[in-house]
Amino acid sequence: MTAEIADRATDGYRARFGAEPDGVWFAPGRVNLIGEHTDYSGGYVLPFALGAGVAVAAGRGPEEAITVWSGQQAGDPDGVTAGLGALTPERITGWAAYPLGVAWSLRAAGHRLDGTRVAIEADLPMGAGLSSSAALECATALALCDVHDLRVPRSELVALASRAENEFVGAPTGIMDQSAALLCRAGHALLLDCRSGAVEEVPLDPAAAGLALVLIDTGTRHALTDGRYARRRWSCEEAARLLGVASLRDLVDRPDDVRLLADPELRRRAGHVVTENRRVLESADLLRHGALADVGPLLTQTHESLRDDFDVSWPQADVAVDAARSAGAAGARMMGGGFGGSVLVLTSVGLVPGVTDAIAAAYARRRWTAPGITRAVPSDGARRLR
Ligand code: GLA
Numbered sequence: 042m043t044a045e046i047a048d049r050a051t052d053g054y055r056a057r058f059g060a061e062p063d064g065v066w067f068a069p070g071r072v073n074l075i076g077e078h079t080d081y082s083g084g085y086v087l088p089f090a091l092g093a094g095v096a097v098a099a100g101r102g103p104e105e106a107i108t109v110w111s112g113q114q115a116g117d118p119d120g121v122t123a124g125l126g127a128l129t130p131e132r133i134t135g136w137a138a139y140p141l142g143v144a145w146s147l148r149a150a151g152h153r154l155d156g157t158r159v160a161i162e163a164d165l166p167m168g169a170g171l172s173s174s175a176a177l178e179c180a181t182a183l184a185l186c187d188v189h190d191l192r193v194p195r196s197e198l199v200a201l202a203s204r205a206e207n208e209f210v211g212a213p214t215g216i217m218d219q220s221a222a223l224l225c226r227a228g229h230a231l232l233l234d235c236r237s238g239a240v241e242e243v244p245l246d247p248a249a250a251g252l253a254l255v256l257i258d259t260g261t262r263h264a265l266t267d268g269r270y271a272r273r274r275w276s277c278e279e280a281a282r283l284l285g286v287a288s289l290r291d292l293v294d295r296p297d298d299v300r301l302l303a304d305p306e307l308r309r310r311a312g313h314v315v316t317e318n319r320r321v322l323e324s325a326d327l328l329r330h331g332a333l334a335d336v337g338p339l340l341t342q343t344h345e346s347l348r349d350d351f352d353v354s355w356p357q358a359d360v361a362v363d364a365a366r367s368a369g370a371a372g373a374r375m376m377g378g379g380f381g382g383s384v385l386v387l388t389s390v391g392l393v394p395g396v397t398d399a400i401a402a403a404y405a406r407r408r409w410t411a412p413g414i415t416r417a418v419p420s421d422g423a424r425r426l427r
Contacts, residue, residue: 042093043067046162047426049112050098054160057110057120062098062160063188068179068423069094070171071221072256072385073376074230074245075336075343076321078351080215082277082314083236083290085321087328088217089245089419090225095163095176096426097140099184102156109140109181111161125154130209139174140181142209146201147182152191159184166413168262170375170382174210175218178202179423182223187425195223196238212265213274214378225422232325236290243328245419250333252371253393255386257400258413259357263381270378273310273353280311289314293322309350316346337371337387344374353379357409361386361400368392368399385417 047065054062069090076086102108107128110120114136121137128145130138140159148154159181167173182198185191193201202219206212216235225231229242247254281288284298289311292298296315302308320339327335344362348354358375361384365373370388377383388396397414404412 042164043096043426046096046164047098049162050096050160051427053110053112053162054098054100054158057160058100058108058158060100060158063100064184064425065096065098065427066180066184066187066423067094067096067426068176068183068222069225069420070165070173070176071218071225072171072254072417073217073221074385075324075339076217076317077343077347077376078273078277078353078378079314079317079321080217080235081213081274082281083288084293084314084318086217086233086235087230087243087321087324088221088225088233089230090221090422091165091171092418092420093165093171094222095161095165095173095180097180097184098160099188100158101188102158104156107141107144107154107157107159109137109159109161111136113161113163113167125156130211133209138210139177139205142205143178143181143202144185145209146205147185147191147193149204150201152189152193154185154189157185157188166258168264168381169258170263170377171256172218172222172377174206174212175202175222178205179219179222183423183425199223210266213271214265221422223423225419227421228419230328230419232321236288241325243325244331245328245333247333247387248390250331251390252333253388253390254417255388255393255397256415256417257361257384257386258415259355259361259382259384260410260412261355261357261381263378265378269353269380273351276307276310277314280307283307284311290318293318313346313351317343333387334371340372340374340385340387341366347375347379351379355380357404358384360403360407361412364399364403365396368396370396
């Protein structure tokens with residue numbers, strides 16, 4: 042699949058720019074095993090990289106401008122061109138803000154870019170909760186660094202890509218997705234402390250344990266810029282302020298403090314975050330001891346907490362989770378920012394057909410579009426392909 046999108050990106054580059062690219066770079070989408078809506082409160086997350094992602098063919102261009110073209114954007118057949126000096130957050134909107142935002146944030150950090158041409162292809166659905174946007178940012182970041190001989194450590198690229206998303210695109214997200222795209226390794230999940238930036242690779246090999254991680258695309262789409270995500274983030278910051286701590290991360294060891302919040306909604310929101318941080322640490326510990334199956338109940342608890350306390354689930358996710366559980370899955374939960382996207386199911390390999398059939402049947406009974414079903418395999422992070 043990766044070779045296929047690399048070929049398509051190269052072909053797109055040749056067709057659009059009439060030249061050979063200098064190279065092709067790839068960044069994957071991610072699955073978050075557990076740790077949802079904890080990253081922007083300095084908490085813990087445990088994502089892994091997918092095999093699918095975004096390929097970027099890139100090369101130097103003749104003038105002080107950057108052109109981004111995407112095979113996914115039929116509405117922009119010539120792509121989008123911007124003068125490098127004229128890149129400002131207000132001027133670029135839509136899909137091009139992700140790759141151009143990365144050029145902007147590299148320049149804002151003092152890195153020198155010259156004229157650049159970029160052609161993009163992907164085998165990752167957009168808005169499906171798999172971080173297609175971070176994959177696009179991170180593949181672009183690697184490409185721009187190599188094309189212009191910039192030596193930027195990956196930890197700094199995480200910050201630069203996140204800044205592009207926060208300040209150029211205008212989505213107030215945390216650092217989980219960019220960290221996963223840039224830092225993950227095959228056969229492992231990444232335990233990330235979003236306050237210190239410390240990472241630990243934790244072994245994650247479902248097949249070896251007779252288990253499968255299955256992604257259910259619920260067909261419902263979401264946007265992290267629609268205000269609902271930002272409101273959740275604000276609630277967490279407000280709860281921390283009222284409790285006199287810098288962020289909800291500070292309550293990992295004293296979760297009962299959230300009971301001091303007078304406002305019932307803030308109490309539920311903060312309650313999710315503090316319990317979720319503990320579930321991440323517990324899950325990482327289980328993985329270190331090769332007990333992936335025991336993570337199942339924690340996934341289900343996370344779903345219930347996101348549904349009932351953080352209020353970010355949606356009907357198609359709830360139905361998929363309930364159907365998976367009734368059919369014997371070890372655990373299941375909605376994934377990502379919420380309000381649309383994908384559900385993650387952990388089940389024994391033998392039960393995969395029964396579980397996925399049960400979900401498909403539950404959707405058919407409601408006359409919903411059939412769910413997309415794929416196996417998630419912990420894969421390598423971003424890299425140069427050619
Ligand atoms: C989106 C954001 C992440 C994170 C998740 C929720 O994926 O991009 O930073 O906040 O939602 O866990």
